[in-house]
Amino acid sequence: MNQTPSPRWAPLQRLLLEGVDRGVYTGAVALVGLKGECLWQEAVGRVSVDLQAEAVTPETVFDLASLTKPLATAVALMLLVDQGKLTLTTTLGDLLPGEWLPPDKAPLNLESLLAHRAGLPAWRPFYQEVLPAPRSQRPGMLARLAAATPLEHPPDTATLYSDLGFMMLQAAVQAVSGASLDNFCQESIYRPLGLAALGFRALLGRGDAGSATANRKPQTANRISYAATEPGLIPGRQICGEVHDENAWAAGGVAGHSGLFGRGREVLALAAALYRAYHGEAAAFPCRPATVRRFLTPPPGSPRALGFDTPSLEAGQGSAGRYFSPRSVGHLGFTGTSFWLDLELGQMVILLTNRVHLGRDNKTKIQAFRPRFHEAASKVLGFSEIFR
Numbered sequence: 001m002n003q004t005p006s007p008r009w010a011p012l013q014r015l016l017l018e019g020v021d022r023g024v025y026t027g028a029v030a031l032v033g034l035k036g037e038c039l040w041q042e043a044v045g046r047v048s049v050d051l052q053a054e055a056v057t058p059e060t061v062f063d064l065a066s067l068t069k070p071l072a073t074a075v076a077l078m079l080l081v082d083q084g085k086l087t088l089t090t091t092l093g094d095l096l097p098g099e100w101l102p103p104d105k106a107p108l109n110l111e112s113l114l115a116h117r118a119g120l121p122a123w124r125p126f127y128q129e130v131l132p133a134p135r136s137q138r139p140g141m142l143a144r145l146a147a148a149t150p151l152e153h154p155p156d157t158a159t160l161y162s163d164l165g166f167m168m169l170q171a172a173v174q175a176v177s178g179a180s181l182d183n184f185c186q187e188s189i190y191r192p193l194g195l196a197a198l199g200f201r202a203l204l205g206r207g208d209a210g211s212a213t214a215n216r217k218p219q220t221a222n223r224i225s226y227a228a229t230e231p232g233l234i235p236g237r238q239i240c241g242e243v244h245d246e247n248a249w250a251a252g253g254v255a256g257h258s259g260l261f262g263r264g265r266e267v268l269a270l271a272a273a274l275y276r277a278y279h280g281e282a283a284a285f286p287c288r289p290a291t292v293r294r295f296l297t298p299p300p301g302s303p304r305a306l307g308f309d310t311p312s313l314e315a316g317q318g319s320a321g322r323y324f325s326p327r328s329v330g331h332l333g334f335t336g337t338s339f340w341l342d343l344e345l346g347q348m349v350i351l352l353t354n355r356v357h358l359g360r361d362n363k364t365k366i367q368a369f370r371p372r373f374h375e376a377a378s379k380v381l382g383f384s385e386i387f388r
Contacts, residue, residue, distance in 0.1 A: 025353035027056035035346035065333030074307025127250035143171035170256025323378030
C-alpha cells in the first residue's frame with residue numbers, strides 16, 4: 001500500500017472530507033484495492049460530534065452492522081459446507097430442536113435462507129421480548145423468536161431481505177460446529193487469516209466497555225478507539241463499543257445478522273482472501289475455491305449470492321455506482337458501512353462511516369454519497385472507461 005499521498009487519490013480524499021462537511025458522517029475510513037492488494041487508505045473526521053473527540057485513524061474500530069451477514073455467518077457456513085458437515089440443501093429441521101421449530105420452518109434450507117428467499121419478514125423488535133428475560137437465556141432467544149414468526153411468502157417465491165433468516169442461520173452454525181458463532185469465526189476463519197481486529201464485541205473489548213468513549217483521547221496504549229453510533233431504541237445504551245442493532249444488543253452482542261466490529265484493513269483483507277480463493281488460489285482462504293465460488297454466485301432465480309448482495313439488486317444507480325461489473329458482491333451496514341468486491345475486474349472498495357451517529361433517519365445523505373465515492377474510486381482505477 002502507498003505510504004505517501006499521491007495526486008492520483010486526491011479526488012477520493014476530497015470526497016471523504018466533503019462527507020464530513022456535509023453531515024454524512026463525523027468520521028470515515030476508506031480503502032481501495034485491486035486484485036487482492038490494498039492500494040490506498042485514508043481516514044478523516046472524528047469519532048463523534050464532540051469537538052474534543054479523537055480523530056478517526058486507520059486503527060478506529062467500526063460497528064460493521066449487517067456486514068456480519070456475509071463476513072461472519074455466511075463465511076462460517078461456507079467453511080462448514082466445505083468441511084462436508086452441511087450441504088446447501090440441509091434444512092433447519094435437520095439441525096435444530098423440534099420442540100421450538102414450527103412445521104413451516106423445518107423445511108427451510110440453508111440456500112434459501114442465505115439468499116433471503118425463505119419467506120421470512122425483514123425485521124421484528126425482538127429486543128422487547130429478550131430484555132425482560134433472564135440474562136442467561138437471552139443468547140438463544142433470537143432464533144426461537146424468529147422461528148415462531150409467520151412467513152410472509154411461501155419459500156423460494158420472492159426475495160425479501162431478512163434479519164430473521166440469519167438469526168436462525170446462527171443457530172445452525174452453532175448446532176453443527178459445537179461452538180458459538182463468534183468463537184467459531186475467530187478460531188476457524190479470522191485468526192488463521194491474521195485478522196486480529198475483526199470480531200464480535202466481546203472479543204474486541206475483552207468486556208472492558210468502560211474504556212471506550214467517544215469524547216476522550218486514549219489514556220492507554222492498548223485502548224480501543226470506536227466510532228460512535230447512537231443509543232437508538234434503547235435509552236442509555238453506550239454509543240461506543242456496544243453493538244448498535246437492538247436485537248443483537250439484547251442477545252448479548254453476538255448475532256447472525258449483526259454484531260461484528262472491525263477496522264477497514266481487516267474488512268479489505270477478508271474480501272481480498274475471498275477474491276483470491278474465487279480465482280483459484282487454494283491457500284488464500286480456509287475453503288476450497290469451488291466452495292467460495294458457489295457462495296459468491298447467485299443461485300438460479302435469485303438476485304443475491306449466498307449471504308452477499310449484488311449490484312443487480314439495486315435499480316438505477318445503486319450503492320456500488322455504475323462501474324462495478326455484474327459479477328460483483330458486497331453488502332451494506334445500517335451504521336454506515338459497506339464493501340464491494342468486483343470478482344471480474346478485481347476492484348475492491350471498503351467504506352466505513354458512522355453515519356448513524358447523526359441520527360438513524362440520516363439515510364438520504366449516505367445513499368447519495370456511496371455511489372459517488374465508488375464511481376470516483378473506479379475512475380481512479382481506470383474502470384469507468386469500460387462501461388462507456
